Structure formats: C-alpha cells, structure tokens
Amino acid sequence: MKYVGKGLPKLDGIRIATGQPVYTEDLTPANTLVVKILRSPHAFARIKTIDTSQAAALEGVACVLTHQDVPKVRFTLAGQSYPEPSPYDRYILDEIVRYVGDEVAIIAAVDEKTAIRAMALVKVDYEVFDPVLDFETAAEHPSVVHPEADLACNIDIGLQQEKNIVCSHINEVGDVEQELAQCDVVVEETYYIQAQAHAMMETYRAVSYLDHTGRLVVTSSTQIPFHVRRQLARALQLPASRIRVIKPRIGGGFGGKQTGCVEVFAALVTQKTGQPAKIVLDRRETFTSTTSRHAMRLKVRIGADKEGFIRALDIEGLSDTGAYGEHAPTVFWVVGEKTLPLYNKTRAVRYHGQVVYTNKMPAGALRGYGATQGTFALECAVNKLAEKLNLDPAELRLKNLIKEGETALAYHGKRLGSSTLHQCIEKGKELIGWQEKYPRKEMGNNKVRAVGMAVTMQGSGIAGIDTASAEIRLNDDGSYTLLLGSTDMGTGSDTILAQMAAEVLETTLDQIVVYAADTDISPFDPGSYASSTTYVTGMAVVKAAQDVKSRIIQQGANFLETTVEEVTFDGQLLHAGDKSMTLEKLAELSILGSGKLQLVGHGTYGSNVSPPPYVAGFAEVEVDQETGKTTLLDYVAVVDCGTVINPTLARIQVEGGIVQGIGLALYEDVKYDTKGTLLTNSFMQYKIPCRKDIGNIRVAFEESHEPTGPFGAKSIGEVVINTPAPAIAHAVYNAVGVSVTKLPITPEKVFMGMQK
Amino acid sequence: MQIETTINGKKITLEVANDELLSDALRAKGYLSIRQGCDTSCCGLCTVWIDGKPTLSCSTLAFRVRDKQITTIEGVAQQAEEFAQVLVAEGAEQCGFCSPGFIMTVLAMKHELKNPTEQEIIHYLTGNLCRCTGYMGQLRAIKKYLGGA
Known part of the structure; x- marks a missing residue:
C-alpha cells in the first residue's frame, strides 16, 4: 500500500505548530461581547432572590441573564447520539445550584473588565442546603440533589431520584455466587479511582453570532459539532436548521469536549442581544466548572480453580456523576463491557451497581470512559x-x-474478530526484561526496583449506534474535497482519513482537500469520541472513495464511448483500448463541459461490533523506602490496534495516552474541602506530568487484521490510557509489598503502607 | 499609558492599561500565537523572548517592556518553521496549542546551551507543559534538530 501504513506528517502540522490563528478564539469577529459566568459559592442552594439591576445598568454591559431568562426545558450536555442515555437534568440556568461553580448568572459586556466589574454588582441571596458530598453515602443522604418533577430520561436507566441514584445496572451471565463458592482460590478487594481532569491545553471556548439570514452560528472548540447543534436547538428552543456549528482547530479534548460545556452560554447571549458573543473559560473554571472522569469505587471478586483458570468474576461498582448526569449511565456500563470479556475461561461473570448524584462538579467523558476505571480494578485483582x-x-x-x-x-456467542494480545504480552515481557527483573531487585541505599504489568481492551466506536458519513467531491481541476464531520482534536484523524481516501483513489495526499467540520457543510458524524474516528468514519471514507471512484469510471466510459468493464483507472489516467483521458480532463468536462454531472461519492457506515484494541503494559519503578516515593523508570506498551494506518501518529497517541495514565497513577490527586469546594483547581495543586515525571516510554505494535475495519484497522485513542495505573500499582507492590488501592499512588500512601 | 517598545524588530508605541498583561497586550495587537493555558504561571504556552530571554508573557505587566526587545514566534518564523518541520515529522505537535511557547523555549535553549545533554534539555523545558504527546516525541525531535543543526 502506498499511503496506508506510512508515517506521514499531519496535514495541519506546520501551521498549527508555528502559531497560526486557526483556533476558536483566533476567529472572534470584531466587537464581540465577552461572556462571564457568575458561579455558585455553595455546593447546594436555592437562589431566593437575585438582583441584577446595578450590574445591568453599568456602562458597557449588554445583558445579565438569570434563571428567569431561560427556557424551562431540561436537556443534557452529553455529546451522544439521540436519544441520549444521559438524563435531561439541567436548565441553562436553574433556581437551584448544585455544586460550587454551578452557573448562577450570565454577564455579557463590551470587554472582560467590564463583565467582571458587573459580576461583582449582582446581588444573590441563597437558601443554603446540606450538600451531598460523599458519594458512598449519597443514596442514604436526606438531601435530594435532583428533586424536580420535569427531570426526564429517554430510556430506562434505573433512575431513583429520591435516593440520588441516577442509574442502576446489572449484567450477569451465569450464577456468579455459585461459581465463586466452587472456586479453589478467591480474591476480593475494593478499588477507588479519582475524578481525573482532562487538562487539555486549550480550555473550553465558543464564539457565537448571527449570520446574514439571522441564523445562529457557533464556532466552538468541540469534539461534537452535530450534537452541540441538537443541544442548542433544545436548550434555546430553536429549530436545528436555524443553527450552524463550526469546529476549527482544537487544542486538545480527551473527551472533555464531548460535553457541551460552554456553547449554550455564548449562544443565549447572541440570541438575546443579536450581538456576537464569546466565552473563554480560564483554567480555574476548567478545573471547577466543567466535567471530569467519573470517580468510582469498584469492588472486585475473582475466583480460579487450582490449575489457574479464572472461573468467576464479579465487579460491583459505585460511580459519582456529581451534580449532573452527563455520560453517567454509559460510562458506568462501559466498566463492565470492557472488562468482563477479557478472561473468557469464566463460567459466570457479573457487573452491577449504581451511579449517584452528589453536589460536586459533574463528571463526563474522559479518554477511557469507564474502561480505565474497570481496568485498574480488574487488573489489580x-x-x-x-x-x-x-x-x-x-x-x-x-x-x-x-x-x-x-x-x-x-x-x-459473538466471536472476537481480531487480537494479538498474547503476542503483545510476550513482546512486552521481552522489552521490559521481565524474566530478569520480576518481581524485584534491591538496589542498596534503601531503593528497590520492581516491575509490574496489566492488560486492557477498549472498543472501536459504539456498536449499533454510531453512524458516520463521508463525502468526496471531484473538483473541476481533478482534485478531491473530502468532507467530514469528525473532529481532529490534534490526533491527526484528518490526515489518516485522507491517507485512506488516497489509497483507494490511487492519488497523492496533496490532491485531497480535507474539510471538517461544519454542520452546514459536513455530512453527519457523531464526532470524535468512543474511539470511533479511524474505525467508523474510516469505513465511511473508504466507502465514499470507492463510490466516487466507480462514478469516475462510469463517467470515463461515457466520455470514451465504451462500457465500464473496458475502462481502467490508475488514479491519473482512464484507459479503454487505445483511448485514454486524464482525470483532470474528465473532471473539467464533467463539471464545465458536456458531462454535466459533478461527481460526488458518499459513504455511510455503522458497525454492529465494536472491535477491541488491546494493550499489554509493563512498568519498571524504583521505590525509595525512606520516603515512599515512586519513580517510574521505564514503561513498555505493546499495542494491537489492528492495521496501523500511520505509525508516527499512532506512536504519539500511545505515548500521550500512557503519560496521561501515568498522571492518573501517580500525580493527579483530586481534593475537595469539607464544604464542597474543589481545592485542586490549578496546575499548582493538580499536578499533570511534566517532562521530568515520566521516565522512559517505549512503544511497540503487534498488528492484527480486523475484518470489519478500514484496511484492517481498529482504534487507538483511548485504550492507551488504561494500563499505567494497574501496572505501576503492581510494580510498587512488588517493590515494597504495599498495595495502593486508592489512586493516585502518592509517596504518603506508600510510606504509610510500609509502616503497617 | 503609552510605552515605546520593539516587537519583532519593529519599534512601536503601545497603549496599555496599568494592569494589562503582556500576553493580553500582544494578542490585542494581533500576535495570536500567544496563548494562555493557566492562571498560575506554570504552563509555558505564552512564552515570548524579552531581550532574548524566554519569559512568560502572562506574568509580565505590559508596561514593563518599555524600551525592551520582544520577540514572538512570528518574529522568528523561519527558525520556528525549521524546528517545526522536525517536530511535525515526529508527530509531536499533536493539537499544536502549546507548540508556539514550546518552540520559543527550544530556540532559546539552542542559543543558550551548547550541546546540551538529555537531562539538560528536559530541565530547560520543564516549564512547558503538553497534555497530548507525552513529551517523548518532542525529545526525539529536539535531539534530531540539535544534532542536525
């Protein structure tokens, strides 16, 4: 193959690396209002009165909006295909505020200073309630986070509002209790995973304005333009056809921008004032008032027979969705979906539990989406x-x-289409030096080195739900335009999709213009999440490319006055016997000349399966027995993502995911005070890995061939974050005998463990 | 207030408020490569050179650059692109949002350190955070760039 499998640079690489103005805020029109949000200082309260008169009277203030100014229609900000499984549990602004940082009022002014000055003039009187801060006792707490009668669910997710339970779930095959009772060896442990922050470098932002026909245009750093359009339509009570959402370049997402955190606030201001408006969250707001990973408690029981065959697996989960239920049921379901199938000598498996509301920042989608939490618990067990x-x-x-x-x-009964996970383990053992290093080595000077491991699976798209479309247009100069609705958030998906199209069309990358994403122009795509873009959108691109290719051959047959069977097309020239025509000439004649038919190929794809990519992860650590400090020396990740479409970009995806997983494992602690204020609200308190914190990372691929994927490809974006936490926990245990079951693995926890 | 300063080799007069940050002043002037990634002076996205030294423009009051030489990535476009070619060949720009500040620090390091060791490179760039790439590809790119330069 000429393009698939090549480590080509990203199409946008040079321009974005050198600071060109191609991100959301760079595209702000002149005279745009600046939107600021007044946020709740209380974890749970009712707004008794709110007086905006002084703020609104300030010179330069365009509007101050409160719960009295918004449609009383509940919606979800979760970026999911309709009907969303997430509950419709929020207004744009509500009389009840449910966490510290929840939106109280929207202020729009001519500049930031004026908006901030106006914010100080808004007078709010709160009736403060007893907040639900501990997710483990939320179901018994006398306070009800969502007592409202108009909360609605599209499907039955096991909601029990009065008990703060947003979702109840059970998935059991066989009789787990009976099988566990028959096992020779059973282990049981309870694990805790923290509410990790995405910490993408570009914080949340959106710019809105009305176009020449009065339609609402929202430019947003989003992973989900089509879902945002639907959310805005519901929240603002506008027909979706009156809304256009444009996604420019995105400064990182990691699932955070799969939730519509800010668009609605700018859009409401534009709707009310008719003026352009922009909202840019600062880092503190991004930490305190958007979404995070779902914090979970996972109790695992796993049983085996004497020969070492795992016969029974039971995982009981409790998930904290915070104040609103974005992605609450689906993240919870994925914990089981991406753990139960791994060990298939089982005779019974069960995953069950609940998701609860609390008065903390809402959780949402974050790379791994439940599989990360499940992998930590299962692999530690x-x-x-x-x-x-x-x-x-x-x-x-x-x-x-x-x-x-x-x-x-x-x-x-469904069979696994592709896996090289066993080879990944063998390769990883070799690379890390498992035989020599397992389990530990004393280094003297109170230091111990040890290795640990874990494996994981994810999915590729959402089976039976995600459906993506792609369009390829032959232009009058013989070049192509590839129209996509997927959202390259830095991963390079625009580039790898163009590689696939180039492969089918036997053309060069510079002949393909990639355009994504704009709801007025792009064909529908749910957006880039659930590890779907390479696999689902990729198949749509392949189909669209095949479609336009067959149309080119048909048109060639017309011009060359022969049948399609006689025509050959090598990407540049169409041949039939001794007659030939260049693609460029065909394009010109089709559009401008006698052909009178612009050629467009369409492809729509959805899969009934979600083929799992796999990773075997191996960590080597050094633990200082005097301080409990863990230093990660080496991390080996061996990956089965099916066919590797672009080895350079795939490798970076792996390295980036591993480091985000290292952050989850060792550094990224989430702390609230007793009143429900997030303390870890800046990069000073919430430590993401810097260059000094990661040791060496080595990546290898063991390619499989996925029969349902484009050129045999599966996904890679999410699976790579899952193994570091359990592998590092294992290595720390092997080093000093301390089993840290509550992430992150801080020196304090290791040290205290060593004193027992 | 009005201050005289030099941006990318051109003398200009800037109208700045007393409390205006250099990062905001530069963006307002159209230097859109300047980005803010934190509120606590620790992400490195807004790095520019002041008299040749890499400096956080988010932590510098604009009036402090009176009579100084400010350099943004727009002012070293050719050098920046030379390094960007190497960076992009490694795929290590990813979302690109942190790249301008990162590249300004890399170029400053190249001027300041002769044949830096891997540890020196990592130390010099510690203040430039990146959430996408995991840093390894950036390190490979820097080594290639310095080796070939």
Missing part, C-alpha cells in the same frame, strides 16, 4: 490472584485471556 495462585502474572494472563476467534460469556 488479577495480579493479586496470580500471587495467591503462586503463578507468574503474565502466565496467568496468557492462560486465561480471550483469543481471536473465541467468544466470551459477555459476548453471547
């Missing part, structure tokens, strides 16, 4: 089981993991 069975943890996995062509209880 598997490592514990290996020790109890006195088996090498790599051997235990090789013996129990699902293989290509096999099924699992949770698959209900």
Whole structure:
C-alpha cells in the first residue's frame, strides 16, 4: 500500500505548530461581547432572590441573564447520539445550584473588565442546603440533589431520584455466587479511582453570532459539532436548521469536549442581544466548572480453580456523576463491557451497581470512559490472584485471556474478530526484561526496583449506534474535497482519513482537500469520541472513495464511448483500448463541459461490533523506602490496534495516552474541602506530568487484521490510557509489598503502607 | 499609558492599561500565537523572548517592556518553521496549542546551551507543559534538530 501504513506528517502540522490563528478564539469577529459566568459559592442552594439591576445598568454591559431568562426545558450536555442515555437534568440556568461553580448568572459586556466589574454588582441571596458530598453515602443522604418533577430520561436507566441514584445496572451471565463458592482460590478487594481532569491545553471556548439570514452560528472548540447543534436547538428552543456549528482547530479534548460545556452560554447571549458573543473559560473554571472522569469505587471478586483458570468474576461498582448526569449511565456500563470479556475461561461473570448524584462538579467523558476505571480494578485483582495462585502474572494472563476467534460469556456467542494480545504480552515481557527483573531487585541505599504489568481492551466506536458519513467531491481541476464531520482534536484523524481516501483513489495526499467540520457543510458524524474516528468514519471514507471512484469510471466510459468493464483507472489516467483521458480532463468536462454531472461519492457506515484494541503494559519503578516515593523508570506498551494506518501518529497517541495514565497513577490527586469546594483547581495543586515525571516510554505494535475495519484497522485513542495505573500499582507492590488501592499512588500512601 | 517598545524588530508605541498583561497586550495587537493555558504561571504556552530571554508573557505587566526587545514566534518564523518541520515529522505537535511557547523555549535553549545533554534539555523545558504527546516525541525531535543543526 502506498499511503496506508506510512508515517506521514499531519496535514495541519506546520501551521498549527508555528502559531497560526486557526483556533476558536483566533476567529472572534470584531466587537464581540465577552461572556462571564457568575458561579455558585455553595455546593447546594436555592437562589431566593437575585438582583441584577446595578450590574445591568453599568456602562458597557449588554445583558445579565438569570434563571428567569431561560427556557424551562431540561436537556443534557452529553455529546451522544439521540436519544441520549444521559438524563435531561439541567436548565441553562436553574433556581437551584448544585455544586460550587454551578452557573448562577450570565454577564455579557463590551470587554472582560467590564463583565467582571458587573459580576461583582449582582446581588444573590441563597437558601443554603446540606450538600451531598460523599458519594458512598449519597443514596442514604436526606438531601435530594435532583428533586424536580420535569427531570426526564429517554430510556430506562434505573433512575431513583429520591435516593440520588441516577442509574442502576446489572449484567450477569451465569450464577456468579455459585461459581465463586466452587472456586479453589478467591480474591476480593475494593478499588477507588479519582475524578481525573482532562487538562487539555486549550480550555473550553465558543464564539457565537448571527449570520446574514439571522441564523445562529457557533464556532466552538468541540469534539461534537452535530450534537452541540441538537443541544442548542433544545436548550434555546430553536429549530436545528436555524443553527450552524463550526469546529476549527482544537487544542486538545480527551473527551472533555464531548460535553457541551460552554456553547449554550455564548449562544443565549447572541440570541438575546443579536450581538456576537464569546466565552473563554480560564483554567480555574476548567478545573471547577466543567466535567471530569467519573470517580468510582469498584469492588472486585475473582475466583480460579487450582490449575489457574479464572472461573468467576464479579465487579460491583459505585460511580459519582456529581451534580449532573452527563455520560453517567454509559460510562458506568462501559466498566463492565470492557472488562468482563477479557478472561473468557469464566463460567459466570457479573457487573452491577449504581451511579449517584452528589453536589460536586459533574463528571463526563474522559479518554477511557469507564474502561480505565474497570481496568485498574480488574487488573489489580488479577495480579493479586496470580500471587495467591503462586503463578507468574503474565502466565496467568496468557492462560486465561480471550483469543481471536473465541467468544466470551459477555459476548453471547459473538466471536472476537481480531487480537494479538498474547503476542503483545510476550513482546512486552521481552522489552521490559521481565524474566530478569520480576518481581524485584534491591538496589542498596534503601531503593528497590520492581516491575509490574496489566492488560486492557477498549472498543472501536459504539456498536449499533454510531453512524458516520463521508463525502468526496471531484473538483473541476481533478482534485478531491473530502468532507467530514469528525473532529481532529490534534490526533491527526484528518490526515489518516485522507491517507485512506488516497489509497483507494490511487492519488497523492496533496490532491485531497480535507474539510471538517461544519454542520452546514459536513455530512453527519457523531464526532470524535468512543474511539470511533479511524474505525467508523474510516469505513465511511473508504466507502465514499470507492463510490466516487466507480462514478469516475462510469463517467470515463461515457466520455470514451465504451462500457465500464473496458475502462481502467490508475488514479491519473482512464484507459479503454487505445483511448485514454486524464482525470483532470474528465473532471473539467464533467463539471464545465458536456458531462454535466459533478461527481460526488458518499459513504455511510455503522458497525454492529465494536472491535477491541488491546494493550499489554509493563512498568519498571524504583521505590525509595525512606520516603515512599515512586519513580517510574521505564514503561513498555505493546499495542494491537489492528492495521496501523500511520505509525508516527499512532506512536504519539500511545505515548500521550500512557503519560496521561501515568498522571492518573501517580500525580493527579483530586481534593475537595469539607464544604464542597474543589481545592485542586490549578496546575499548582493538580499536578499533570511534566517532562521530568515520566521516565522512559517505549512503544511497540503487534498488528492484527480486523475484518470489519478500514484496511484492517481498529482504534487507538483511548485504550492507551488504561494500563499505567494497574501496572505501576503492581510494580510498587512488588517493590515494597504495599498495595495502593486508592489512586493516585502518592509517596504518603506508600510510606504509610510500609509502616503497617 | 503609552510605552515605546520593539516587537519583532519593529519599534512601536503601545497603549496599555496599568494592569494589562503582556500576553493580553500582544494578542490585542494581533500576535495570536500567544496563548494562555493557566492562571498560575506554570504552563509555558505564552512564552515570548524579552531581550532574548524566554519569559512568560502572562506574568509580565505590559508596561514593563518599555524600551525592551520582544520577540514572538512570528518574529522568528523561519527558525520556528525549521524546528517545526522536525517536530511535525515526529508527530509531536499533536493539537499544536502549546507548540508556539514550546518552540520559543527550544530556540532559546539552542542559543543558550551548547550541546546540551538529555537531562539538560528536559530541565530547560520543564516549564512547558503538553497534555497530548507525552513529551517523548518532542525529545526525539529536539535531539534530531540539535544534532542536525
């Protein structure tokens, strides 16, 4: 293949790297109002009175909007295909505020200073309620976070409002209790995963204005332009046809921008004033008033027979969705979906539990989307089981993991299309030096080195739900325009999709103009999330390219006065016997001349399966026994993402995901005070890894061929974040015998553990 | 107040408020490569050179640059693109939002340190955060760039 499998640079690389004005805020029109949000200082309260008169009277203030100014229609900001599983539980502004940082009033003024001055003039009188801050006791708490009668769900998710339960779930195959009772060895442990922050470098922002026909245009740093359009239509009570959402370049997303955190506030101001408006959240607002990973408690019971076959797995979950239910049920379901099928010698598996509302910042989508939480709990438990069975943890996995062509209880008879996970483990062992290093080595000077491991799976798109379209147009000069609704947030997806199109059309990348995304122009795509773009949108692109290619051949047959069977097309020239025509001439004649038919190829794709990519992760750490400090020396990730479409971009995706996983494992602590204020609200308090914190990272690929994917490809974006936390926890345990079950693995926890 | 300063080699008069940050003043003047990624002076996105030294423009009051030489990435476009070619070949720009500040620091390092070791490179760039790439590809790019320069 000429383009697939090549490590080509990103089409936008040079321009974005050198600081060109191609991001949302750079595209702000002149005379745009600046939008600021007055936020709740209380975790749970009712606005008794709100007086905006002084603020509104200030010179330069365009409007001050409160809960009295918004439609009383509840909606969700979760970027999901309609009907969204997330509950419709929020207004743009509500009389009740449900967490510290919740929106109280929207202020729009000619500049930021004026807006901030006006904010100080808004007088609010609150009736303060007892907040629900501990998710483990939320179901018994006398306060009800969402007592409102108009909260609505599109589907039954097991909501029990009076108990603060947003979702209840059970997935059981076989009789877990009975199988566990028959196991020779059973281990049980409870694990906690924190509410990780996305910390993308470009914070949330959107700019809105009315176009020449009075339609609302919103330019936003979003992963989900079509979902944002639908959200705005509902929230603002406008027909979706009156709204256009444009996505320019995005400064990182990681799932955060799969939730419509800011668009509605700018859009409401434009709707009310007719003027352009922009909202740019600062870093503190991004930490305190958007979304995070769902914090969870996961209790795992896993049982095996004497021979080391895992026979029963039970995971009981409790998830904290915070004040609103964005992605609450789906993230929770994914915990089970991406753990139960891994070890398929089981005779019974179960995943069950609840998601609760609390008076904290809402959780949402974050890279890994439940699989990260599930992987930490399951893989820690598997490592514990290996020790109890006195088996090498790599051997235990090789013996129990699902293989290509096999099924699992949770698959209900469906067979796994592709996997090289066993090879990934073998390769990873070799790269990290498992035989020599496992489990530990004393280094003297109170330092111990040790290795640990974990494996994981994710999905590729959402089976049976996500459907993406692509369009390829042949232009009058013989070049192509590839129209997409997917959203390259820095991953390089625009580039790899163009590589796929170039492969099918046998053309060069410079002959393909990629345009994404704009709801007025792009074909529908749910957006880039759920590891869907390479796999789902990729297949749509392949189909669109095949479609336009067959139309070119048909048109060639017309011009060359022959049948399609006689025509060959090599990407540049069409041949039929001794007659030939260039693509350029064909394009020109089709559009400008006698052909009278502009050629456009369409492709729409949705998959009934979500093929899992896999990673085997290996960590080598050094633990200082005097301080409990863990230093990560080396991390090896061996990845099965099917065919690697672009090895350079895939490698960076892996390295970036591993480092975000290292942050989750070692550094990114989330702390609230007793009144529900987030303390870790800046990069000073919430530590994401810097260059000094990561050690060495090595990446290898073990390609499989996914029969349902484009050129055999699966996904890569999310799966790569899952292994560091359990692998590092394992290595720390092997080093000093301390099992840290509550992330992150801080020196304090390790040190205190060593004193027991 | 009005101050005289030099931006990318051109003397200009800037009208700035007493409390205006250099990062805001530069963006207002059209230097849109300047980005703000935090409120606590620790992400490195807004890095510019003041008299040749990499400096956080978000933590510099605009009036402090009176009679100074300010350089943004727009002012070193050719050098920046030379390094960007190497960076992009590694795929290590990813979302690109932190790249201008990062590149300004890399170019300053190149002027300041002769044959830096890997540890020196990492130390010099510690204040430039990136959430996308995991830093390894950036390190590969810097080594190639310095090796080939």
